[in-house]
Amino acid sequence: MNLPNLLSGLVLLTVASADIRNDLQSLINAPDAKPGATADFIPQGITFSQSRHAICLTGIAKVPVTSRNIEFKTQIPPHQSAATEMIQEILETNSAFIPNNTIGPQTISTVYGIQTDFCYPATLTSATQVxxxxxxxHGTGLQRNYWDIPGPNNSYVDAAAMAGYATLSYDRLGNLQSDHPDPINAVQSAMHVEILEGLIQGVRKGTFGLKKFDNVVCAGHSYGQIIQTGHDNKYPSSCSAVLATGVSGAFQYLSQDTLALNPTIAHDVDPGRFGNLSNAFFTYPTSVSVQLPFFRYPYFDPDVFDAVFATRGTYTIGELLTLPAIFTPAPAFTGPVAVINGEFDFAYCGGECGQLPDLYRTTFYPTAGRAAVYLIPNTGHIINAHATAPQAFQQMLSFLKENGL
Structure with a gap:
C-alpha cells in the first residue's frame, strides 16, 4: 500500500469522492467515536490504492484474542549457523523436533495491535452503497501490500474496488507494522486464527470503518489460506465465502518450499528494516530465494518482482513449528469456496498443479455450498505479482457475483 504522510494523502484525495473522504476524515478526527466495541481502531491516515481506484483508511486495529498456543522449550538461535541447523532438524526425515521440544498447551489472552488498510471504492458517494x-x-514472508502490489494490473485492492467491494488487508502478527510479541511462543498459527476471527467480528460489528458488514468474504494466500482453513474449521459460520489462493492439498511440498526460501535471520539480511528483531524472525536473503518458490519466469514484470522483494516481510520460528497444527479440513463450512492456483505453483504443487487444487477443495471444504477451481496459466505461486493477475482477479470477483455477494 502506498503510504504517504497524512498531509500528502489529503492532497491526493482531491479527486476522490468528497463524501467518502469526509467520512474517513471524521474517523481520524474522532478515533474514540465508537466505545465499547470488541476491538478499538486507531486511525492514522488516508491514502489511495496503487491505481487510485480505492480510498483507504490506514490504522491500528486493537484486537483482543484468547488463543490456545503451544509452549516450546526451543531457544532463539544465537547465530545463523544455529538457525540453519534448527531448520535441518525440523525438516529432516522422521523428524522428532516438534514433539521433543513441546512443553504443552499454553493459553494467551491479550490485545494485539494489527496494522490494517481499510479500503472503499473511491468513486462512491456513501459507504452504505458497499x-x-x-x-x-497474506502469506509467509509477505505483507499486506501483497494485495496492492505496485504494477500496471497487480493490485487486487484496485480490482475489488472497481467491482464495488470494500477490502481490509492487514499485516499479520509479527510482520512489519503490527505487534511483534514472542516469536516462538506467541506468533503461532493458532494465534493468527484468533486474530482473523477478531477482525471479522470487528467489521461485522462496525468497530472500525464506516459501517457494519453482514457479508464478509475471506481471502487467503498460501500460509494465509492455511490460517483461513484453520479458522473455518473452528469458526465455520464467520465467513460468507472463501477465496483460497496459492494453496493445494499436497502437504509434501512444504519442506522443499521452506528450503527454497533459505530461512535467514532477518536483521542480518536487512538491519535497516529488521534491526530491532530477534534471531527468531527470518526473511528471504536474496532475490533467488523469492523467485525459486514464488515466481515463474518469464511471466512477470521485473519491476514488480523487485517491488515484492524490496517490501518482503518476515516469518517466525513459532509459525514454522505450528503450521501443521492448523492445516486441517473445515467440514462444517457450507459457504461458497473458490480455489485459485497458478499453473506452475512450486510452493504447493511442486511446479505442476494439475488436479491438486481440486484435491484441496474436496479435502478441506468437502461440504462447500458451491465450489469452483481456477488454474491460472503461465503463473507461479505469487499469483498477484504475475502478468496473469487480472485473469485471477476476474475469476475471483466473478465467482462472488455469481454467488450473490
Whole structure:
C-alpha cells in the first residue's frame, strides 16, 4: 500500500469522492467515536490504492484474542549457523523436533495491535452503497501490500474496488507494522486464527470503518489460506465465502518450499528494516530465494518482482513449528469456496498443479455450498505479482457475483 504522510494523502484525495473522504476524515478526527466495541481502531491516515481506484483508511486495529498456543522449550538461535541447523532438524526425515521440544498447551489472552488498510471504492458517494467487504490475509514472508502490489494490473485492492467491494488487508502478527510479541511462543498459527476471527467480528460489528458488514468474504494466500482453513474449521459460520489462493492439498511440498526460501535471520539480511528483531524472525536473503518458490519466469514484470522483494516481510520460528497444527479440513463450512492456483505453483504443487487444487477443495471444504477451481496459466505461486493477475482477479470477483455477494 502506498503510504504517504497524512498531509500528502489529503492532497491526493482531491479527486476522490468528497463524501467518502469526509467520512474517513471524521474517523481520524474522532478515533474514540465508537466505545465499547470488541476491538478499538486507531486511525492514522488516508491514502489511495496503487491505481487510485480505492480510498483507504490506514490504522491500528486493537484486537483482543484468547488463543490456545503451544509452549516450546526451543531457544532463539544465537547465530545463523544455529538457525540453519534448527531448520535441518525440523525438516529432516522422521523428524522428532516438534514433539521433543513441546512443553504443552499454553493459553494467551491479550490485545494485539494489527496494522490494517481499510479500503472503499473511491468513486462512491456513501459507504452504505458497499454491501460486502473482503478480508485479505497474506502469506509467509509477505505483507499486506501483497494485495496492492505496485504494477500496471497487480493490485487486487484496485480490482475489488472497481467491482464495488470494500477490502481490509492487514499485516499479520509479527510482520512489519503490527505487534511483534514472542516469536516462538506467541506468533503461532493458532494465534493468527484468533486474530482473523477478531477482525471479522470487528467489521461485522462496525468497530472500525464506516459501517457494519453482514457479508464478509475471506481471502487467503498460501500460509494465509492455511490460517483461513484453520479458522473455518473452528469458526465455520464467520465467513460468507472463501477465496483460497496459492494453496493445494499436497502437504509434501512444504519442506522443499521452506528450503527454497533459505530461512535467514532477518536483521542480518536487512538491519535497516529488521534491526530491532530477534534471531527468531527470518526473511528471504536474496532475490533467488523469492523467485525459486514464488515466481515463474518469464511471466512477470521485473519491476514488480523487485517491488515484492524490496517490501518482503518476515516469518517466525513459532509459525514454522505450528503450521501443521492448523492445516486441517473445515467440514462444517457450507459457504461458497473458490480455489485459485497458478499453473506452475512450486510452493504447493511442486511446479505442476494439475488436479491438486481440486484435491484441496474436496479435502478441506468437502461440504462447500458451491465450489469452483481456477488454474491460472503461465503463473507461479505469487499469483498477484504475475502478468496473469487480472485473469485471477476476474475469476475471483466473478465467482462472488455469481454467488450473490
Amino acid at each position: 454491501k460486502t467487504i473482503q478480508i485479505l490475509t
